[in-house]
Amino acid sequence: MQPLDTVAPSGLSSAIMSNHHHDDHHHGHHHDHDHSELSETELRVRALETILTQKGYVDPAALDVLIETYETKVGPRNGAQVVAKAWTDPAYRQRLLADGSAAIAELDYVGRQGEHIVVVENTPSRHNMVVCTLCSCYPWPVLGLPPVWYKSAPYRSRAVSDPRGVLHDFGFELSPETEIRVWDSTAEIRYLVLPMRPAGTDGWSAERLADLVTRDSMIGTGLPKQPHEVA
Amino acid sequence: MDGAHDMGGVAGFGPVRPEPNEPVFHAEWERRAFAVTLAMAKPGGWNIDMSRFAREDRPPADYLSRSYYQIWLVGLERLMLERELLRPGEIEAGKVLRTPAPISGSLAAADVDAMLRRGGPTERETTTPARFKIGDRVRAKDIHPTTHTRLPQYVRGHVGVIELLHGCHVFPDTNAMGQGENPHWLYTVTFDGKDLWPDAADQRSRISVDAWEPYLEPADAA
Numbered sequence: 001m002q003p004l005d006t007v008a009p010s011g012l013s014s015a016i017m018s019n020h021h022h023d024d025h026h027h028g029h030h031h032d033h034d035h036s037e038l039s040e041t042e043l044r045v046r047a048l049e050t051i052l053t054q055k056g057y058v059d060p061a062a063l064d065v066l067i068e069t070y071e072t073k074v075g076p077r078n079g080a081q082v083v084a085k086a087w088t089d090p091a092y093r094q095r096l097l098a099d100g101s102a103a104i105a106e107l108d109y110v111g112r113q114g115e116h117i118v119v120v121e122n123t124p125s126r127h128n129m130v131v132c133t134l135c136s137c138y139p140w141p142v143l144g145l146p147p148v149w150y151k152s153a154p155y156r157s158r159a160v161s162d163p164r165g166v167l168h169d170f171g172f173e174l175s176p177e178t179e180i181r182v183w184d185s186t187a188e189i190r191y192l193v194l195p196m197r198p199a200g201t202d203g204w205s206a207e208r209l210a211d212l213v214t215r216d217s218m219i220g221t222g223l224p225k226q227p228h229e230v231a
Numbered sequence: 232m233d234g235a236h237d238m239g240g241v242a243g244f245g246p247v248r249p250e251p252n253e254p255v256f257h258a259e260w261e262r263r264a265f266a267v268t269l270a271m272a273k274p275g276g277w278n279i280d281m282s283r284f285a286r287e288d289r290p291p292a293d294y295l296s297r298s299y300y301q302i303w304l305v306g307l308e309r310l311m312l313e314r315e316l317l318r319p320g321e322i323e324a325g326k327v328l329r330t331p332a333p334i335s336g337s338l339a340a341a342d343v344d345a346m347l348r349r350g351g352p353t354e355r356e357t358t359t360p361a362r363f364k365i366g367d368r369v370r371a372k373d374i375h376p377t378t379h380t381r382l383p384q385y386v387r388g389h390v391g392v393i394e395l396l397h398g399c400h401v402f403p404d405t406n407a408m409g410q411g412e413n414p415h416w417l418y419t420v421t422f423d424g425k426d427l428w429p430d431a432a433d434q435r436s437r438i439s440v441d442a443w444e445p446y447l448e449p450a451d452a453a
Contacts, residue, residue, distance in 0.1 A: 016302065017295040019248045041301060045260040047325040048308075048317075049267055055331035057274045057316060061340035063266035069347065070265075071255045112350040116397065133239035133383050135283060136299070145265075147253045151299045154247045156238040160385060160438050161428050169247040180424075180436045184239065186381045187417055187441035188279075188353040189397055216249075 019152030075144035078109045079192060080213035082142055083224075084206040086119075087197040097121060100192065104142060114141035114190055120183060121194040122220075127178050128193045129167075129220030131159035132185040139190035143215060150219065160184060170221045193220040200227045232284075232377055235291035239385040240428070264300045268307050274334035277310050279351060280407035284379040285309045353401040355414035361444070362416065367393045368450035369420060371442060379407035382446040386438075389426055390450040394439060395419035402443055416444040 052058040082104055086093040096103040100117035104110070117139055120128040132138065133156045138146040149155050158166050163180045167173070174180060183191040195217040201209060211230045216222030238244075256262045272282075286306035287294065294302065311317035315332045338346060363369055373388040374380070381403050399414040406412055424436030 015296045016299055017244060019250075041304070042258070042260040044322055045263050045267070045304065047322045048304075049263055050325065051317070051321050051327055052267065052271065054327050055316075057331070057334060057337055058267060058270045059337060059339055062270055062338045062343055063263060065340045065343040066266040066269050066347075067256075067262045069343065071262075075255075110350070111348040112346075115350045115352040116354060118395070133385075134236055134381060135286070145255055147250065148257070148299065149247050149249050152247070153238055153241070153244040153295065157241040157244050158247070159239075161240040161242075162431060162434065163424075163436050164434055166247055170249060176433075176435065178435075180434065182436060182438040183419075184383065184438060184440045186383060187397070187403075187443070188351075188400060189417070189419070189441050221247075221249075 016151065017153045019149040019154055070140075070145050074141060076142075076213075076215035076218065077210075078107070078144075079139075079142035079215070079218045080210040081107055081206075082109070082119075082192070083194060083213045083218065084210035086194055087209055088204075088206045093194075096194070104192075109141040111141055113137070114139045116188055117142070117190045117192055119192045119194050120181070122196050124196075125178060126181055127174055127220065128181045128183065128191075129159060129163055130183045130185060130191040130193060131156060133157070133160055134186055137185035137188075137190065139192050142192055143218060147215075167221065170216065172222060193218050195224050198224050198226050232288060232379065233375055233384060234287045234289070235294040236287035237384050239383045261300045264304050264307075268303050270338045271307060271311070271316075273346075274337050275310055275314060275316060276335070277314075278401075278406055280379060280401075280403040281310065281409070282306060283403070284407040287379075354397070355399050355401065355412065357399045357416070358414075359399075359416075361396055361418075363393045363418060363444070363447065363449075365393050365396065369393060369418075369447040370450045371420065371440075372446055372448055374446070376404065378404065380404050380446075382442060383440060385427060386420075386422060386440055386442075389422055391420040391422040391439075393418050394421045397441070400443070402445070404443075404445070418442055418444070418447065420447065 053060055086096050092103065096119050100119040101115065104117055122128055136146050136151040138150065155166065160182055163182050164174060185191060198212055212224040214222055214224060217224045286302050308317060312319065318329050321328050368390055370390050371382060371386040371388065374382065395418065397417040400417040402413040402415045419439050420442045421437050421439040424434045424438055425432045427438060428434065
């Protein structure tokens, strides 16, 4: 097994440079061994976990809980509850905009990578979009772990220099009249976008509205679904 | 450091390609790499700024050729090697080669939820008055430290306006180097897109970064 440090570049299909994510890394690369780069990495991770478990540094059961937490419990459904409550409860919306972390904690979404959350509100004249150009900072308690594109070079490079072009990549044309406001999360403040409530939802319950709130609408790279898009 | 991780405004990376119905992880090794990294923070004793520096302090070609969790892995290996929690050759051998270094404690399954809920707040008590107030015009210093910093290159030397005050927060530049938390006032500083990117004036954009006080100076200083 090669040390990870000396493994040849594993191809653009997996690199942070792009936002593709395929398991097949054989295309266009010469290998003098039978293993794909992926299996090299996989073997290395297995060896690492075995060694750290033998040393008593990690408990595999704790690893299972960590994975299960972010695969099944913490994700954008949480953020959607926050947004839907803000759409239906004006006092909550005010608290949310005044102190994001405290208002979000009312729904019991707290903790790691959400210790200091600021909520930024979209209006007809201003559209907000969140990025972390330096790494991958993201409000975990309300959105879960970030998608690959959010961590990729195309997004991290262009979100600040060409935000309208980035929105175009998402199939979203922002009105030229609307200012675009980009928040680069360079410290431990995490940003959550409060999108505008879609028209045609008068009288909807918070529960029903939450189904309209997409992950991307809370990052600012998309809009909530329209009423006709949900059953 | 002025590394490959500091991507704001770098050209040539192409379009963003969202993945419909993207899973949280794309392979089993990503799940385990993620979890091992979170679990090792307690026995390892490092802080988040040390973790970030261990990931970004790499040759640019190397950084760009790795996938996200591969970068996490090399960062984790480096932090462990530095502290002799991992010994050279152990991963290649697939087994423990030397008597393990003692640790102060590890993460039990029953403690995961409490650990995640506690998180790692970085706000600290204020001991000095803030130098700047909302509305002040400030210039991001044109600094190029060779060690960890969170001031992106694309704003250095540019003038922005203080939009938010966040209190005093742990200063990554010293915390990453084991030189203490050294809390400083943290501000959201907003720049006009036309100033940062004169050739893209049609963007109608404003861009903010969160900047600690030592990164800033009054815009109108002599």
